[in-house]
Amino acid sequence: MNPSIRLTSRDTSFIHRFQGILGKGGLTIILMAFTLIVLVPFIWMVIMSFRNTGDILNNPFGFPQTLEFENYRKLLFDPEIGFGRYFYNSIVVSGGALLVTLILSTMGGYGFGRSRYDFKFRGWVFGLLLFALMLPPQIFFIPQFTMMSRLGLLNSYWSLILIYAATALPVSTYLMSTYFSQLPSELEDASQIDGCTHWQTFWLVMLPLARPAILTVTLMNFMNFWNELLLAITLVTDPKMRTIQAALMMFVGENGSNYAIAAASLVLSMLPTLILYLIMSDKFIEGLTAGAVKG
Amino acid sequence: MNRKVSRNQFKTRWLPILLFVGPVMLYYIGFMIYPFLATFYYSFNTIAPIKGELTVTFVGLKNYIDLLGDPIFIQSVKNTLIWSIVGPVMEILTALTLAFLIYFKVPLHRFYRTAWFTPLLVSGVIVGLVFRWIFNYEWGLLNVSLRAVGLDDWALNWLGRRDTPLMVVIFVHYWATFGYSMVLLLAGLSAVPEELLDAARVDGANRFQVILKIMIPILWPTMITVLVLSFIGKMRAFHIVWALTGGGPLHFTETVATYVQKRAFGWNTLDLGYPSAMSVLWFGVVMIGVGLINRWLKRQVEY
Numbered sequence: 001m002n003p004s005i006r007l008t009s010r011d012t013s014f015i016h017r018f019q020g021i022l023g024k025g026g027l028t029i030i031l032m033a034f035t036l037i038v039l040v041p042f043i044w045m046v047i048m049s050f051r052n053t054g055d056i057l058n059n060p061f062g063f064p065q066t067l068e069f070e071n072y073r074k075l076l077f078d079p080e081i082g083f084g085r086y087f088y089n090s091i092v093v094s095g096g097a098l099l100v101t102l103i104l105s106t107m108g109g110y111g112f113g114r115s116r117y118d119f120k121f122r123g124w125v126f127g128l129l130l131f132a133l134m135l136p137p138q139i140f141f142i143p144q145f146t147m148m149s150r151l152g153l154l155n156s157y158w159s160l161i162l163i164y165a166a167t168a169l170p171v172s173t174y175l176m177s178t179y180f181s182q183l184p185s186e187l188e189d190a191s192q193i194d195g196c197t198h199w200q201t202f203w204l205v206m207l208p209l210a211r212p213a214i215l216t217v218t219l220m221n222f223m224n225f226w227n228e229l230l231l232a233i234t235l236v237t238d239p240k241m242r243t244i245q246a247a248l249m250m251f252v253g254e255n256g257s258n259y260a261i262a263a264a265s266l267v268l269s270m271l272p273t274l275i276l277y278l279i280m281s282d283k284f285i286e287g288l289t290a291g292a293v294k295g
Numbered sequence: 296m297n298r299k300v301s302r303n304q305f306k307t308r309w310l311p312i313l314l315f316v317g318p319v320m321l322y323y324i325g326f327m328i329y330p331f332l333a334t335f336y337y338s339f340n341t342i343a344p345i346k347g348e349l350t351v352t353f354v355g356l357k358n359y360i361d362l363l364g365d366p367i368f369i370q371s372v373k374n375t376l377i378w379s380i381v382g383p384v385m386e387i388l389t390a391l392t393l394a395f396l397i398y399f400k401v402p403l404h405r406f407y408r409t410a411w412f413t414p415l416l417v418s419g420v421i422v423g424l425v426f427r428w429i430f431n432y433e434w435g436l437l438n439v440s441l442r443a444v445g446l447d448d449w450a451l452n453w454l455g456r457r458d459t460p461l462m463v464v465i466f467v468h469y470w471a472t473f474g475y476s477m478v479l480l481l482a483g484l485s486a487v488p489e490e491l492l493d494a495a496r497v498d499g500a501n502r503f504q505v506i507l508k509i510m511i512p513i514l515w516p517t518m519i520t521v522l523v524l525s526f527i528g529k530m531r532a533f534h535i536v537w538a539l540t541g542g543g544p545l546h547f548t549e550t551v552a553t554y555v556q557k558r559a560f561g562w563n564t565l566d567l568g569y570p571s572a573m574s575v576l577w578f579g580v581v582m583i584g585v586g587l588i589n590r591w592l593k594r595q596v597e598y
Contacts, residue, residue, distance in 0.1 A: 027396075027401065028402060028403070031396070031401065031403075031407060035407060035410050038410055038411055038414060038474075039410055039413070040436070041422075041425045041429060041470075042413065042417075044425070044429070044436055045421075045425050048428075056434065057433075057434050060434045060435070060436060060439045061439060061440075061443075103318075104318055104319040104322055105319065107315045107316075107318060107319060108315060108316055108318070108320070110315050111311075111312060111314075111315025111316035111319075112315075112316060117311060117312050117315060117316070119309075119312055125316065125320060128320075128323075128324075128328070129319070129320065129323055132323075132327050132328075132331070134523075134527055135331070135578065135581075136527070136530060136577065136578070136581060137531060137533075138531065138551075138552055138555050138574045138577065138578075139334055139574050139577075139578045140327060140330040140331055140334065141330075141559075142330075142333075142334060142337060142570060142571050142574065143329070143330035143331075143333035143337065144326065144330045145559075145567075146333075146342075146349060146567065147326075147329075149349070162326060163326060165322075165326075166323065166325075166326030166327050169319060169322065169323050169327075170323070170327075173319055198311040198315075199314065223416065226418070227417075227418030227419065227420070227534070229418070229420055229533065229534045229537060230533045230534070230552075230556060233556075233560075234556065234560055245418055245420045248420050248424065249420060249424075249537070249538060259428065262424070266421045266425065269418070269421065270416070270417055270418065274416060277416050281409055281412070284416070285408075285412055288415065288475065288478070289475075289478050289479050289482050
């Protein structure tokens with residue numbers, strides 16, 4: 001149902017021609033060099049995380065003489081660093097915001113997507129929702145801060161959960177509504193005849209069918225929430241409540257000279273998204289592009 | 296129509312709509328539209344804590360007038376504008392080339408696609424910090440490599456000078472986001488009907504004619520989307536700049552996004568009105584920019 005990104009041309013003669021111009025293997029060498037530039041920062045970061053800072057400064061290029069798990073051990077188990085705490089904060093915030101986003105966007109997407117719920121100003125209302133899609137976060141975040149301050153939610157998980165979910169709603173509802181609008185109406189009609197209420201039809205029949213879209217919305221938002229910084233440093237200033245990204249900034253600042261452990265903290269912090277990407281890279285790419293291509 | 300019918304109609308027709316659409320719209324208006332409008336309101340006031348209470352004092356256009364005389368603001372506008380013109384152009388040229396190569400199945404195309412997309416998964420904080428190390432003067436990967444091949448003169452203090460830091464910021468953000476533009480273009484390319492390409496070939500068109508005359512026009516709307524998204528991306532970019540340079544040295548890489556956050560919460564200037572005016576002004580610039588890209592490029596296609 002989505003534009004398949006795997007689709008490539010059947011025709012490969014174009015590439016052969018290109019290779020002809022550049023000489024055999026020339027194209028591959030250029031592309032490999034480019035790919036190396038893309039991947040080297042990751043590789044270097046991982047290698048650094050298994051060394052110690054003295055070694056790194058002596059020979060930035062070198063490979064670890066012996067694998068140093070010390071950095072990771074310290075991060076995970078040293079109570080003074082408390083890295084686990086930040087990880088936990090991020091999981092609570094991302095998970096909570098995801099839950100709110102999913103509940104609201106599936107319901108909204110169903111209402112906006114199905115033609116039986118069409119109403120007179122639907123276009124305008126939907127347009128209002130999509131209005132925020134392209135706006136920079138800076139146009140919202142100062143009053144969002146005062147709002148949370150007035151509600152007494154600053155420095156709590158709730159502030160980030162509530163605002164993250166709000167920022168995610170336009171694109172999530174949009175994706176859900178597109179998906180719902182493509183489902184056939186026979187099932188809906190049948191369940192209605194069987195006596196299901198509107199809510200039961202949504203919850204028991206239609207929502208399970210939307211699983212692929214839910215997965216897309218989940219992946220996309222999880223990554224955005226996990227990586228967010230602007231709101232994370234604005235709404236939360238209490239060191240104990242910091243999310244992982246805010247903690248990294250602070251951590252690298254405080255351990256300014258201990259590059260090895262800093263590198264290990266970066267590696268650990270990107271593990272969740274990296275693992276998800278490795279498991280379902282196509283779904284990930286689809287999630288990140290679907291909203292833009294159709295919009 | 297009597298009252299009973301219309302109440303019935305409300306129950307069967309409008310109630311379900313409200314049930315599904317109501318929550319998301321209420322939430323969105325409360326947490327997004329209200330703050331959006333409040334930013335405009337704030338921008339005409341001074342909002343500072345007096346005895347622990349946020350106090351609002353109306354100042355009219357003062358914030359906007361002050362902005363025009365704020366050298367740091369002007370510097371950050373200049374930086375952001377340079378970036379948001381150079382960045383998208385670099386990005387679309389690379390992305391277009393790479394997307395075509397993958398589309399035409401260059402050997403290892405699946406590996407390339409996965410690899411080139413990877414920077415996008417990584418948070419701006421990680422990207423910024425790692426590149427801060429890579430461009431480190433003494434032991435950064437770049438300078439060590441340059442010295443290793445004897446180019447000691449080229450090993451600059453990349454992030455500590457007047458001229459190079461902005462270039463570094465532009466490069467790093469490009470490194471992190473070109474893959475996104477590429478995948479968007481790939482998705483656009485998948486909409487090109489193969490039959491059309493076959494037909495053109497039968498008619499004797501060569502490969503470059505096929506690309507220029509058939510694929511580019513079909514791809515044009517996607518290219519506009521890519522440019523607009525890339526442009527907006529630079530206009531709002533915060534994370535990478537914050538972690539890479541923090542706007543320094545001496546505001547040489549300050550962007551509007553970082554300056555707004557500093558004036559609102561970083562420095563103890565204790566006024567939310569002034570940064571709000573900045574946001575409003577910037578919102579206007581983004582809107583005008585998007586409008587111009589759309590108008591200018593839409594016209595190109597009508598030949």
